[in-house]
Amino acid sequence: MKKIMRLAIPLVFWLSVWALAALAVGQDLLLPGPLAVGGRLLALAGTADFWLSVGATLCRVFLGLLWGTLAGVALAFATHFFPWADRLISPAIRVVRATPVVSFILLVYLWVARSAIPWVIAGLMVLPVVWGALSAGLDGMDEKWLEFARVYRFSRLKTLRLVCLPALRPHFSAGLLTAFGLAWKSGVAAEVLCPPARAIGSRIQQAKLGLETPDLFAWTLTIVVLSLALEGLFRTALERGNRS
Amino acid sequence: MIKVQNITVRYGEKLVLDRFCLEIPAQGLTALSGPSGCGKTTLLRVAMGLVRPSEGSVSGVDPARTAFLFQEDRLLPWRTVAQHITDVLPRFRRGEAGRWLAFAELEGEENAYPAALSGGMARRLAMARCAALGGDLFLMDEPFAGVDPERTARILDRLRELDVPVVLATHQPQVLAVCDRVVSLDGPPLRRI
Numbered sequence: 001m002k003k004i005m006r007l008a009i010p011l012v013f014w015l016s017v018w019a020l021a022a023l024a025v026g027q028d029l030l031l032p033g034p035l036a037v038g039g040r041l042l043a044l045a046g047t048a049d050f051w052l053s054v055g056a057t058l059c060r061v062f063l064g065l066l067w068g069t070l071a072g073v074a075l076a077f078a079t080h081f082f083p084w085a086d087r088l089i090s091p092a093i094r095v096v097r098a099t100p101v102v103s104f105i106l107l108v109y110l111w112v113a114r115s116a117i118p119w120v121i122a123g124l125m126v127l128p129v130v131w132g133a134l135s136a137g138l139d140g141m142d143e144k145w146l147e148f149a150r151v152y153r154f155s156r157l158k159t160l161r162l163v164c165l166p167a168l169r170p171h172f173s174a175g176l177l178t179a180f181g182l183a184w185k186s187g188v189a190a191e192v193l194c195p196p197a198r199a200i201g202s203r204i205q206q207a208k209l210g211l212e213t214p215d216l217f218a219w220t221l222t223i224v225v226l227s228l229a230l231e232g233l234f235r236t237a238l239e240r241g242n243r244s
Numbered sequence: 245m246i247k248v249q250n251i252t253v254r255y256g257e258k259l260v261l262d263r264f265c266l267e268i269p270a271q272g273l274t275a276l277s278g279p280s281g282c283g284k285t286t287l288l289r290v291a292m293g294l295v296r297p298s299e300g301s302v303s304g305v306d307p308a309r310t311a312f313l314f315q316e317d318r319l320l321p322w323r324t325v326a327q328h329i330t331d332v333l334p335r336f337r338r339g340e341a342g343r344w345l346a347f348a349e350l351e352g353e354e355n356a357y358p359a360a361l362s363g364g365m366a367r368r369l370a371m372a373r374c375a376a377l378g379g380d381l382f383l384m385d386e387p388f389a390g391v392d393p394e395r396t397a398r399i400l401d402r403l404r405e406l407d408v409p410v411v412l413a414t415h416q417p418q419v420l421a422v423c424d425r426v427v428s429l430d431g432p433p434l435r436r437i
Contacts, residue, residue: 144316151292152373152377153308153332162323
């Protein structure tokens with residue numbers, strides 16, 4: 001009961017602030033109230049296009065997360081174990097990390113098909129985060145454990161399985177959780193700026209162009225709810241993985 | 245026979261072993277005793293090939309057939325007590341895990357993680373893992389640090405029953421009293437004896 005109240009009280013408070021602000025403004029075009037937005041969200045959720053758009057966006061975000069993670073892991077191992085790879089690749093990754101996502105979206109727009117831009121961008125945002133987290137884990141790996149593995153005649157595979165991977169897991173999980181949030185935000189931002197045929201970002205862009213502010217709010221609310229729900233699921237899955 | 249010949253080891257400016265020589269018969273229990281910092285750990289690590297001396301050599305120790313107990317426990321926080329033992333056993337000897345847990349009096353703690361063990365229990369687990377690994381020689385650095393005297397006596401008996409030569413570094417009088425020979429190393433740097 002206490003937990004429900006802890007969630008409900010802030011929610012009711014902020015919905016009330018929103019409703020009062022909407023009343024004060026008095027124009028749905030500028031600030032629709034929670035009831036108008038809720039009504040539009042329910043109406044949209046009753047259409048197939050809503051779910052297809054949500055599904056397509058999720059696929060793109062997860063595709064970006066997948067390739068960004070795989071590339072981040074591979075490059076973290078390469079830059080840790082090969083000094084020449086570190087000298088060559090690390091500065092490039094730092095440049096990627098420092099570049100604003102909007103610049104990347106506009107640049108990638110010149111080079112790849114519109115439908116591919118969101119997952120390419122999402123992956124580009126994920127890669128430096130996973131690389132950074134894993135590199136920190138590799139750099140901080142206790143040399144004493146590796147010495148133990150050598151003295152106790154562990155094979156390389158056994159050392160990797162029993163010593164290295166478990167030691168890296170907390171770093172990897174933390175990096176992946178941060179990367180997931182980034183993939184989601186950058187993927188949708190790319191969809192808004194370079195709208196594919198079916199996507200949440202495309203619907204946001206259409207709502208903006210048509211001055212359908214309640215729709216704009218409804219789609220934004222969809223993103224927030226999905227982001228929080230998926231992050232919660234993701235966090236639970238990673239914590240379970242760490243425990244096992 | 246383990247022969248240490250003219251070993252010199254420096255850590256930066258600090259001279260730890262200075263043309264040090266020693267011969268130890270490869271049988272029974274041999275204790276290396278001396279005050280903290282006198283070079284016992286360094287000597288064991290040189291013998292195991294973990295520290296490269298600037299000069300000299302060690303013969304009679306094959307690191308591939310020697311079980312080494314580190315000065316620290318070096319337990320893996322994500323492995324259980326039983327897994328620490330099975331991890332060092334070949335597949336066909338996995339059934340022996342119980343024997344080695346009994347060796348260190350850790351029965352009933354199979355599923356505990358290192359964080360749940362006391363200092364003495366962690367030390368006994370490290371020792372059981374070392375003994376389970378097995379070999380032609382045991383090199384043990386402070387094996388009974390934090391272990392209570394009654395258990396120390398019982399585990400020493402079991403160690404002797406394994407019939408593997410043991411060279412251990414210790415300054416515990418109780419352990420020194422039951423060893424077959426004691427090599428006293430006094431004050432750094434260790435010189436030719």
